[in-house]
Amino acid sequence: MLLPAVLVALVFKYAPMPGVIMAFQEFKPWLGVGGSSWVGWDNFKLMFTMHDSVQVIWNTIFISVLKILFGLVVPVTFALLLNEIRHIALKRSIQTLVYLPHFMSWVILGGILLDLLSLDGFANRLVTAFHLEPILFLGDGNWFRATVIVSDLWKEFGFSAIVFLAALSGINPALYEASEIDGAGRLQQTLYITLPSLLPIIIVVFTLSLGNVLNANFDQIFNLLNPLVLEKGDIIDTYVYRTFQGGQYSLATAVGIFKSAVGFVLISGGYYFAYKVANYRIF
Amino acid sequence: MYYKSPSYRTFSYFNIAFLILISLLCVMPMVHIFAVSLSGKSAADSNLVTFLPIDFTLDSYAQTFKNDNFLSATAVSVLRSLIGTAMGMIVTMLAAFSLSRTHLEFKARTFYVWFFLIIMIFDAGLVPHYMLIQKVGLVNSFWVLIVPHLVNVWNMILMMNFFRAIPKDLDEAAIVDGASSFKIFASIYLPVSLPAIATLSLFTLVGHWNSWFDGMLYLRTADQWPLATLLQTIVVVQDFSKTGINPEQLEMLSNRSVKAAQIFIAMLPILAVYPLLQRYFVKGIVLGAVKE
Incomplete structure (x- = not known):
């Protein structure tokens, strides 16, 4: 019964793996992997010396680190605030609205953002209403980075809060009752009971998200990127795609491997740490 | 009980207002797009539409x-x-x-x-x-x-x-x-x-x-x-x-x-x-x- 899954995995996931040796060649499609000449680590050296690729790696880390930090702080805060609402129907309605963007693809959200954030779009109508200069949200490098981080929050903060909301409902009510007898207020309860109880799951989510340090989200950036902001907005995945389109197969593969290898170490390290610290297992 | 204290009540009102605002903000872009899609060409192109269609049309x-x-x-x-x-x-x-x-x-x-x-x-x-x-x-x-x-x-x-x-x-x-x-x-x-x-x-x-x-x-x-x-x-x-x-x-x-x-x-x-x-x-x- 395992056979279909094993076959698909072998063909589509394992079979491409030997293809990574292209990174050590000067690959020519008409010669194939067998006929192309070997160049050793040259492609990797090129990657770390070329201005473009160094900048791209830096952009990726910059964007994804900020995404990881905000993507942790905002959902936790949101879960804590939502937890204070005792009106169930209201709580449900808020959840329904904030989870919705998670299910839309970046093509849809990208299309919406392009319309909303364009020079004559809705966002700039608000900006000019305050007599400010219109903002090039997607045409200026720094604004682009901010837009990318904020729009990622918009899409994911609600959905990321689910795991914290689940943890909140699992806290033993006896703790709160006891603290009330001791005269603790709600703020003290939050600081000394709620947050410490959430800490293990916060650590797990944080460690696992570290695996994404070189993964700044291709779908999002690719749909918002334009030549004006290439310098500050280009990330590893979009760079690999363009290098591949430009026919530099070996360089694209090398950059791809660099990303996969770092990701592999961080993800497996993250799972190991989460297992040791919080006894978190997936299998 | 903590939720009867005046300070917590004040917090609660602000909290509810804030969360409602946030949740509405999350879907506003979609509502805006929907309104634009139902608006006439000129109103949409000159950026007059907010959350309600102008010159309603299914064109x-x-x-x-x-x-x-x-x-x-x-x-x-x-x-x-x-x-x-x-x-x-x-x-x-x-x-x-x-x-x-x-x-x-x-x-x-x-x-x-x-x-x-x-x-x-x-x-x-x-x-x-x-x-x-x-x-x-x-x-x-x-x-x-x-x-x-x-x-x-x-x-x-x-x-x-x-x-x-x-x-x-x-x-x-x-x-x-x-x-x-x-x-x-x-x-x-x-x-x-x-x-x-x-x-x-x-x-x-x-x-x-x-x-x-x-x-x-x-x-x-x-x-x-x-x-x-x-x-x-x-x-x-x-x-x-x-x-x-x-x-x-x-x-x-x-x-x-x-x-x-x-x-x-x-x-x-x-x-x-x-x-x-x-x-x-x-x-x-x-x-x-x-x-x-």
Whole structure:
């Protein structure tokens, strides 16, 4: 019964793996992997010396680190605030609205953002209403980075809060009752009971998200990127795609491997740490 | 009680107001796009629309549905979503059932667990994947949208954990009655886990509907593209070179309310399944993630 899954995995996931040796060649499609000449680590050296690729790696880390930090702080805060609402129907309605963007693809959200954030779009109508200069949200490098981080929050903060909301409902009510007898207020309860109880799951989510340090989200950036902001907005995945389109197969593969290898170490390290610290297992 | 204190009440009012504001902000962009799509051309182009349509018209939807590219892309998307979800769920459930057996019943379990874990944490990268798809002859084929996605390790894990929570007594009773593994799977595990299957199917369905990059990478001509890929090209990148359209259509496609209408149509199936999804997903996600 395992056979279909094993076959698909072998063909589509394992079979491409030997293809990574292209990174050590000067690959020519008409010669194939067998006929192309070997160049050793040259492609990797090129990657770390070329201005473009160094900048791209830096952009990726910059964007994804900020995404990881905000993507942790905002959902936790949101879960804590939502937890204070005792009106169930209201709580449900808020959840329904904030989870919705998670299910839309970046093509849809990208299309919406392009319309909303364009020079004559809705966002700039608000900006000019305050007599400010219109903002090039997607045409200026720094604004682009901010837009990318904020729009990622918009899409994911609600959905990321689910795991914290689940943890909140699992806290033993006896703790709160006891603290009330001791005269603790709600703020003290939050600081000394709620947050410490959430800490293990916060650590797990944080460690696992570290695996994404070189993964700044291709779908999002690719749909918002334009030549004006290439310098500050280009990330590893979009760079690999363009290098591949430009026919530099070996360089694209090398950059791809660099990303996969770092990701592999961080993800497996993250799972190991989460297992040791919080006894978190997936299998 | 803390919630009777005046300071907490003040906080509570502010908190409720703040959260309502945040949740409305989350959906406002979509409401705006919907309003633009229902507005007249001039009002939309001169950016007068906020959350209510101006000069209400269904013209942009009518124009969108006159476009052959758009219709064929919608058909491809519907097909890939339905076929891809059905086939994917079968493969995933069969594998999850095998992996949910204990080491005693399934000696090679550890090996296969690692076999699937590795593909979850290591990826060969874009170029080797492309070379492989080319080698197996799936470039320019509809099946490239389906077959490579059949194995979803994450869904497999969720499903496996769900299966493991089913009491073993059921198995034992069936074994005593002489049932085969497949019989146990089909007559006990499947019916018992229908809610979990429904949840994962909906997630897979949404994933297929939203998927665009594979279409762009592997399918050369626009008439084979799913809707998400077509939208990506004409609305987001605004590249019309691959779609082969005449100047009249070009003018129509660059119209703001027509773009908004296309975006909204792409959102529609997700909005339609969202109430169903929402009922299950909180439970579904927690369900698979917790083990005894």
